[in-house]
Amino acid sequence: MIKKILILVLVFGVSAFAKAQNDSIQIRKIYDEALKNGHSYEWLDYLSTHIGSRLSGSLGAEQAVDWTKEQLDSIGLDKVWLQPVMVPKWIRGVPEYAFIETGIGETTKVPICALGGSIATPGGYVKAPVIEVQSVEEIEQLGAAKVGGKIVFFNRPMQADVIDTFKAYGGCVDQRYSGAEAAARYGAVGVIVRSVTHSLDDYPHTGSMSYGDLTPAQRIPAAAISTNGAELLSTLLKLNPATKFFFSMGCKNLPDVQSYNVIGEITGSEFPDRYMVVGGHLDSWDLGDGSHDDGAGIVQSMEVLRIMKSINYKPKHSIRVVLFMNEENGLRGGREYAEVARNKKEKHVFALESDAGGFTPRGFSFDSDDRNYNEILSWKPLFEPYFIHLFTRGGSGADIGPLKGDGTVLAGLRPDSQRYFDHHHAANDTFDAVNKRELELGAAAMTSLIYMMDNYIQKPGKLMTLPVKE
Amino acid sequence: MIKKILILVLVFGVSAFAKAQNDSIQIRKIYDEALKNGHSYEWLDYLSTHIGSRLSGSLGAEQAVDWTKEQLDSIGLDKVWLQPVMVPKWIRGVPEYAFIETGIGETTKVPICALGGSIATPGGYVKAPVIEVQSVEEIEQLGAAKVGGKIVFFNRPMQADVIDTFKAYGGCVDQRYSGAEAAARYGAVGVIVRSVTHSLDDYPHTGSMSYGDLTPAQRIPAAAISTNGAELLSTLLKLNPATKFFFSMGCKNLPDVQSYNVIGEITGSEFPDRYMVVGGHLDSWDLGDGSHDDGAGIVQSMEVLRIMKSINYKPKHSIRVVLFMNEENGLRGGREYAEVARNKKEKHVFALESDAGGFTPRGFSFDSDDRNYNEILSWKPLFEPYFIHLFTRGGSGADIGPLKGDGTVLAGLRPDSQRYFDHHHAANDTFDAVNKRELELGAAAMTSLIYMMDNYIQKPGKLMTLPVKE
CATH class of the missing domain: 3.40.630.10 (Zn peptidases)
Incomplete structure (x- = not known):
């Protein structure tokens, strides 16, 4: 019996070895x-x-x-x-244009790009005071009194200490995808989202966004700003909370x-x-x-x-x-x-x-x-x-x-x-x-x-x- | 006894766990x-x-x-x-210059750089017919009759199918390190080595070389040629084995x-x-x-x-x-x-x-x-x-x-x-x-x-x- 098992093991082992080889x-x-x-x-x-x-x-x-x-x-x-x-067919149209306007009338151009699916800026452009937030939930806490009439600036960065960058991406892409919908519900006039990248540079990163079940009339334009631009905007807002943001986008959803x-x-x-x-x-x-x-x-x-x-x-x-x-x-x-x-x-x-x-x-x-x-x-x-x-x-x-x-x-x-x-x-x-x-x-x-x-x-x-x- | 062992295992296990944590x-x-x-x-x-x-x-x-x-x-x-x-102090001196001269008198400039430790081209430049080889051993087989008076062109590429590129590097860097010494022993007047990189591009890659125990008078100049340059030289040599190579280098060993x-x-x-x-x-x-x-x-x-x-x-x-x-x-x-x-x-x-x-x-x-x-x-x-x-x-x-x-x-x-x-x-x-x-x-x-x-x-x-x- 032992011999039989040994033979079976040997045969099976050899065949398995040959297959793996x-x-x-x-x-x-x-x-x-x-x-x-x-x-x-x-x-x-x-x-x-x-x-x-x-x-x-x-x-x-x-x-x-x-x-x-x-x-x-x-x-x-x-x-x-x-x-x-x-x-779906969405087009970017004419190049986007944006600047930060500080209280003393100076303007600084910053790189932005429309998020995919965004509407154009109504009437050519939007210029408004800015409220910086770290999350979609923060908008709900702030409410219409503080968000209404503003451009909401989502500035939560990708976490550097998360080793798998896809996890870090997953940890902040909700701002890009759902930020405009949430901000529009509280009366914001536009949304600027920090680009979802670890790198500090001048590239704005686009990506898909959704207005959820908002009616066309409720929708507001949404753009990504480069990480350097986001850092600058955040700094200028700390220096002067009345700082305004201007952006112009010609993007469009077609049939x-x-x-x-x-x-x-x-x-x-x-x-x-x-x-x-x-x-x-x-x-x-x-x-x-x-x-x-x-x-x-x-x-x-x-x-x-x-x-x-x-x-x-x-x-x-x-x-x-x-x-x-x-x-x-x-x-x-x-x-x-x-x-x-x-x-x-x-x-x-x-x-x-x-x-x-x-x-x-x-x-x-x-x-x-x-x-x-x-x-x-x-x-x-x-x-x-x-x-x-x-x-x-x-x-x-x-x-x-x-x-x-x-x-x-x-x-x-x-x-x-x-x-x-x-x-x-x-x-x-x-x-x-x-x-x-x-x-x-x-x-x-x-x-x-x-x-x-x-x-x-x-x-x-x-x-x-x-x-x-x- | 079993209880004692169990306790020991438990204690050791818990302490080990805490340490790893x-x-x-x-x-x-x-x-x-x-x-x-x-x-x-x-x-x-x-x-x-x-x-x-x-x-x-x-x-x-x-x-x-x-x-x-x-x-x-x-x-x-x-x-x-x-x-x-x-x-040691070795300097590159004036920029290197090289071209391929085909039989019909046309010249094509190619990017080279002196290998670290090389002597300059004696009298300003070397121009000579070229013999292409794949290895240091091949020189020994060819012997002085075929190598003498020539520029030896080592053209064995890094192996693409070796997954660890350091292994692939190890598999051909001997041409760069020992090529000049071997070629000089058989009367070559210069050495051109294919750059040790997988990439096909225009960058020559330098690196250390040795003349072994050759006397200063026996030494010959040695340069790396970009991989694109090496491909071109090899092609032109196949079209016309009388193709000549010219190179000029001003490098120098100092005290x-x-x-x-x-x-x-x-x-x-x-x-x-x-x-x-x-x-x-x-x-x-x-x-x-x-x-x-x-x-x-x-x-x-x-x-x-x-x-x-x-x-x-x-x-x-x-x-x-x-x-x-x-x-x-x-x-x-x-x-x-x-x-x-x-x-x-x-x-x-x-x-x-x-x-x-x-x-x-x-x-x-x-x-x-x-x-x-x-x-x-x-x-x-x-x-x-x-x-x-x-x-x-x-x-x-x-x-x-x-x-x-x-x-x-x-x-x-x-x-x-x-x-x-x-x-x-x-x-x-x-x-x-x-x-x-x-x-x-x-x-x-x-x-x-x-x-x-x-x-x-x-x-x-x-x-x-x-x-x-x-």
Whole structure:
């Protein structure tokens, strides 16, 4: 009996070892291809430098749809198509202009930008006294008596002592998203929000905002101010509380327009009707060229399928690259993709998003049940030689979020986050801020994870035990 | 008996838990101070932008000695002093000039720079046919018949598929260091070396080289060529093997000059005669301002002691910050420090160097025996909340290397390495390439490691068991 067990253990052990060794060889192949023959950097150069910013409904977004489809057509996938989706169209219009007016009549120009979705300044401009607050709740405490007729200046900074900058971002982005709605309810005439970045510089950072259920007549214009501008305004307000702020914005919301998700597929050899998605979002804000947010995720996702073709890996499941439209100000692409999938009863077993910048990948966050997560954790030894150390529970990505349910495992690439918010939604989110190797390492890590999922997902929502020995 | 054991386990467990919790609180304090009140970035701005490059024996190096001593004087250490050390003095002289001359008489200018230690081009310039090789060994195979009278062009690139760029660097830097010596032995008249960087760009990267035991008359001039220049030269040589290369360099070796290591100390409260060193090198190459190499290591090391003072941590051991002179072309500072320590019988229990750039810290490499390394590994849970995942065996730093022996534990900070060689020893190693938070996180990680060593080194060369529970 003992002999029998020993034999079983030995046989199982050897087979498990061989399997893990094979995975290790495949992952090495993936990295070699990404680092020696990678296309992602060249693709990003075109997307960023030739096409440029890609706000939903803009010419850039349309060009990006056409060009990425062309690129996917060229890499020999089984299917490439456009999935129609109606998207909001907001335009910035004439450049914004703002200055601080001190009590003694001096004016100092400061850099601002309209928040995405804001209305224009009524009648051309707004000039009013300023009330500085640290939070949305503070407005409620101050009430209409102190807020009415004022420009509300939200100045709570990102916390420097929070190590994960996405957490620090989450800790203050409510000012940008909900500040105008709250301030308008108490009679404010405009809102200025400190840019959500750690860096002290002159770039205003845009981003989405919402008026909630305010009627058009109740809405007030909202802008981001650069962090240096915010520091200056705060100082001048301390010196003279009667300091006024002037700003002028010509932005506008237009009717929805037609746009598309761009989708490419390698059809699975064993489970063609089970899908794995890898993607990012094709739209970007309009100030920079959207290289980190999310040009990087787009070209990395395209690169995942190109690498598979190039190393002649034939996935068991159908692998789709989905370039989602309109993450930034609507999430229409992500919602549409999930709805179509549900209507067609397409079973999605895994989805991976890259939407946290093109920096050195540190790992992945997983949105899954305990059992699957524990299985995935056992893969770490295969990733650590590539400096992928971080496997954590958490969110995945906004675009793939609507796929949640039915046991679909979701994951997000976690690049190093320290520089991300220096560039996020600002004019300096540009190609020169992306490093070729860092971008390529991200694509390789993503491809490796898709490879592992393809091999160890036994049935939807349930991973096979991985026979890796540490 | 069982009851007794249970009690012991419980007591020990509770005490261990309390200790680990206290460490966790101390490390949090260290990070808060580094990220909220850090001085390292401001210091680096001065060192890089006001003082600039600091090649041994230069005015910049002298100014850096004076200024860093002043800064250390200002943070309330117990002792600050200069340790005299004689250093080599090599100067670049007039700017280098080079072009490729194709067979049809056309010339194309290409960016080069003299390698540190090279002689000038004799008689003003060298013009000769070129032989392209991939390695030092290839010269030996080719022999004098094919190498004599030629300029040897070493063109082996850094391997893109090696994930740790320091390993890739190690895999081809022999061409730069020993290429001229080997080529001279076979009658070559000059050496051109492909810059040791992954990036394809126009920056030539300098670095140290050696003529070994060649007599002055045997020596030949050696330069680095930018990677774009190397690609061009290689292409033109394929089109026309008779292509010639022209280069002119006015560099010069001068007699040794007086310089200094800058040292500051917080004297230990329990073991004042046991020393821990944290340092980097104060000298830099002359092309950029040496922000990453190694301005970052300098200001981070200074910051370690400033943080300790600022959070009112009183170390048990004497902690020294040592700003070593002349790492780049001589290592005189590191050797002198170790020799003085040996002569004074100063017992060094730990030394930590930061000399791999100011990028996001990933972890540390440790040069120690197995037992100590295993103890250190048990500290990982304290560091992982700060995204410090990499504890590995390996080298520490060139400057602290001479302290090796007698059980001194050596360690090196391991920042993310992907961008480092884009800037290393080139004109673009400048302040703007350093990110404030990444630099500060490095300083915090270093301070935390010194804190742990201070608390768990029981006696020289032997760490206490750490009571951390995962």
